[in-house]
Structures are given as structure tokens and as C-alpha cells.
Amino acid sequence: MSLSTTLVINGKKVYASKQILAVNSPVFKTMFFGNFAEKNKKEIELNDVDRREFVALLIYPSFKMITDDSAESLLKLTGRFQMVSVIDRVEEFLAASVLTPTLEKLRIADQ
16 A cells, blocks of 8 residues: 555646645544555545635645744645644634734634
């Protein structure tokens, strides 16, 4: 079994390590190491996510800076892929951010 994968996001390829994805996401862990068809596929299609946002998400486990502009899209993706460490960091950022109004923080966090 190969430990690398190609994610095809809206027709564009993103190369990734199954192990790194699995360590950061129980969704990917189940997909790649559980009893699912994706386990043996060379390419996995993810057509319902934004490629740019997803690539940014892959960088966040290594502590890339979270911004007001990236917080909302990160929470949506981290929620979908259950990336708890990134969810926690985004929530901490929103709690400390003086630029994001309180009601906006609540709306984003509620998603």
C-alpha cells in the first residue's frame, strides 16, 4: 500500500502523505486506513472544497499564521475533516482578535 496520495480538488492535483493527513484528521485516518475504497485509490476527488483553502488548511497543522480572512474558511474545513488541533487554534485566535466583532465571532464559531 502506498503512503502517498493525490487529492484531486476541482480538477487540480494536490499531492499529500496519507500518514500526515491521518495524524491530523480522523476523517482521513478512516478513509486511508479503514475499510474504505479510498484506501487503495491513487487519486481521491474532493470537488466540494476550495483548492486554495484546502491547501492552506494542510499548512496550518505546522502553525501557519491564522488571520481574520482565513478563520472562517478554516473552521468550515477543519469541522468537516475533524482537525481538532486547528479548530482549537482558530477558536483561540477568534477569542483574542480585536478586529473581529463579537457577533461575527459567534456566527463563525457556531458553524
